[in-house]
Amino acid sequence: MNIFLILEQTLNGLQFGVMLFLMAAGLTLVFGIMNLVNLAHGSLYMVGAYLATTFAQWTGSFLLALVLALAGSLVVGIVVELVALRTLYERDHLDQVLATFGLILFFNELIAILWGRSALYTTLPTWLSGHVALLPGIRYPVYRALVILVGLVVAGLLWVVVTRTRLGMLIRAGASNRTMVAALGVNVRLLYTVVFGSGAALAGLAGLMAGPIYAVQPGMGEQILIQVFVVIVIGGIGSIRGALVGAxxxxxxxxxxRAFLKPMLSTVLSAPAADTAGPAIASMLIYLLMAAVLAFRPQGLFPVTGAER
Amino acid sequence: MTSRARPLVLGLGLVALAAVPPVGGLLNQPFYVDLVRRVMIFAIAALSLDLILGYGGMVSFGHAAYLGIGAYAVGILAHHGIHNGVLQWSLAIAASMAVALVIGAVSIRTSGVYFIMITLAFTQMLYYLGISIEEYGGDDGMRLAVRSQFPGPLDLQNGTVFYYVVLAILLLFLVLAHRLIAARFGMVIRAARSNEARTRAIGFSPYRYKLMAFTLAGAMCGLAGALLVNHTEYLTPEFMHWTRSGEIMFMVILGGMGTLVGPVLGAFAFLLLENLLSGWTAHWQIIFGPLLILVVLYAKRGLFGLLPGGGPRDG
Incomplete structure (x- = not known):
């Protein structure tokens, strides 16, 4: 294997990590502040992807479609919060898990009715479909590079909002003691809706960027959702920094x-054994990592101190 | 109604279950014998989950893992030409027990939402493992050419015999669970659910008891998996899909968690409803999802709460 391949796969890993972070940030905030386990977070990702694909077909403009899809997933997120999730904040985790599981079934089926069960594919506009030379001799797809860039910018913005603004102060205060925040006269309901809406928009952003890279199909949200859970468990629930590092x-x-385990194993095992073991172990790797982290730090790498669980 | 009515209702239910094959044969409706057999297999799985969820307070979102392990244990032995049922089912129980022990040992160290996410993640790991092993069918799964073979008159190829085997196992597990809950072990588990600190203060180590319960539930569910693969005569990684875990959990809630009869009722209600709705529209989940939300929000005591004398939990 050559150095270019390693570099390319590292960038792909970063790109996937950035997507995971966009999902994990919303999920971890919603959990940290509202104490809500939201399995339906993946559905918002799916909604973002579907809206972007559809708007792109309608308007013919990729950028316009992105903006509309982002607004769309924000609206869907707020509606879901107002209609279904509001009643769940005071319930125990079991109720939240089951009710949001019900939401997933609903969303997946709704999408299947509206768009069908087969996967959709988006075509990128020409200015995004080429390659860019990062260093002399190293070419990387423009679109994936853009995804990384957007993800890093959003992470930076999020950091500024959370640490430098009044809203961020309320979010941090809510995460450590929401009863006290309410007692100090903050409109907690509004704060909840804002946080949930932003989380939904971030998930939608991840989804709409995922469209041109992965297949857009019902159930796409849960596949990434469970990986996002792994991210959050590794990073520590409620911590944005943990979400970034974990992602x-x-x-x-x-x-x-996935890229290098098989060739590496084939140097020590026979070729057929490596062919079997490589993909099997690669698909289990992040879960084994999670188990290893938990064995040493059951609260994750960046535990949130002083929070009620 | 009085609590004296309860044994009567349960007895009637048992008679009804036992009467399904002859009545189905009489009416020439083998489909319903099949359906009820499937229901009872899921009832075993739901009962095993209820032991840790309802009584132990452990919200495991990965119970389908053991269903899959049990099924794969039977399928893999059959794939290599070993059809001996005793061997197959022993391996199913032993393997799911071992997996539950490992998953439990890691996840019971945590609690609350971590526990939910970790059990879910481990099950997903096993699901992907099933997909990636081409030798055993990968994504497509594999057919079980011959059902588990037992000596003597226990011929599972005969649908009626298989039906009564499943019924007997369900009853056995109900009795065992009943004894277990009433025993010291069950007391400690329930105590740990209501107050872990106090349980520790009076000298018990909740971790060990919880892990034991978790492992036991995994083993029970593993046997349900062995039955399920015999029932469907094929297996796929879908047995371990995370939605399956959610469905088993829904059965427990629907029937009434923290009760023994509840999961059985829940399995009935769930699968009959699924059967009814999916016969009516291919998009049955669009009704099922909101229904699940409504049950969670407004009917937490489950169907068992509607039975005479079936009021409070721990009943």
């Missing part, structure tokens, strides 16, 4: 494992 680790480990 990059999981993205890298998963991508590099």
């Amino acid at each position: 990059v680790i999981v993205g890298m480990v998963d991508t590099l494992g």
Whole structure:
């Protein structure tokens, strides 16, 4: 294997990690502040992907479609919060898991009715479909590079909002003690809706960027959702920093494992054995990593201190 | 109604279950014998989940894993030409027990939402493992050419015999679970659910008891998996799909968690409803999803709460 291939796969890992982070940030905030386990977060990702694909077909403009899809997933997120999730905040985790599981069934079926069960594919506009030379001799797809860039910018913005603004202060306060925040006269209901809406928009952003890379189909949200759970468990629930670190680790480990485990194993095992064991172990790698992290730090790498669980 | 009515209702239910094959044969409706057999297999799985969820307070979102392990144990032995049922089912129980022990040992160290996510993630790992092993069918799964073979009159190829075997196992597990819950072990498990700190203070180690319960539930569900693969005569990684875990959990809630009869009722209600709705529209899940939300929000006591004398939990 050559150095270019390793570099390319590392960037792919980063790109996947960035997507995971966009999902994980919303999920971890919603959990940290509202104490809500939202399995339906993946559905918002799916909604984002479907809206972007459809708007792109209608309007013919890729950028316009992105903006519309982002707004669309924000609206869907707020409606879901107002209609279904509001009643769940005071319930125990079991109720939340089951009710949001019900939401997933509903969304997957709704999407299947509206768009059908077969996968959709988006074509990229020409200015995004080429390659860019990162270093002399190293070419990388423009679109994937853009995804990385957008993800990093969003992570930076999120950091500024959370640490430098009044809203961010309320979010951090809510995460450590929401009863006290309410007692100090903050409109907690509104805060909840804002946080959930932003989380939904971030999931939608991840989904609409995923469209041109992965297949857009019903159930796509849950596949990534469970990997996002791994991210959050590794990073520590409620911590945005943990989400970022966890996402990059999981993205890298998963991508590099899938790319290089088989060739690496074939140097020590026989070819057929490596052919069988390589993909099997690669698909289990992030879960084994999670188990290893938990064995040493049951609260994740960046535990949120002082929070009620 | 009085609590004296309860044994009567349960007895009637048992008679009804036992009467399904002859009545089905009389009416020439083998489909319903099949359906009820499937229901009872899922009832075993739901009962095993209820032991840790309802009584132990452990919200495991990965119970389908053991269904899959049990099924794969039978399928893999059959694939290599070993059709001996005793061997197959022993391996199913032993393997699911071992997997539950490992998953439990890691996840019971955590609690609350971590526990939910970790059990879910491990099950997903096994699901992907099933997909990636081409030798055993990968994504497509494999057919079980011959059902598990037992000596003597226990011929599972005969649908009626198989039906009564499943019924007997369900009853056996109900009795065992009943004894277990009432025993010291069950007391500690229930105590740990209601107050872990106090349980520790009076000298029990909740971790060990919880892990034991988790492992036991995994073993029970593994046997359900062995039955399920014999029932469907094929197996795929879908047995371990995370939605399957959610469905088993829904059965427990629907029937009434923390009760023994509840999961059985829940399995009935769930699968009959699924059968009814899917016969009516291919998009049955669009009704099923909101229904699940409504049950969670407004009918947490489940169907068992509607039975005479079936009121409170731990009943």
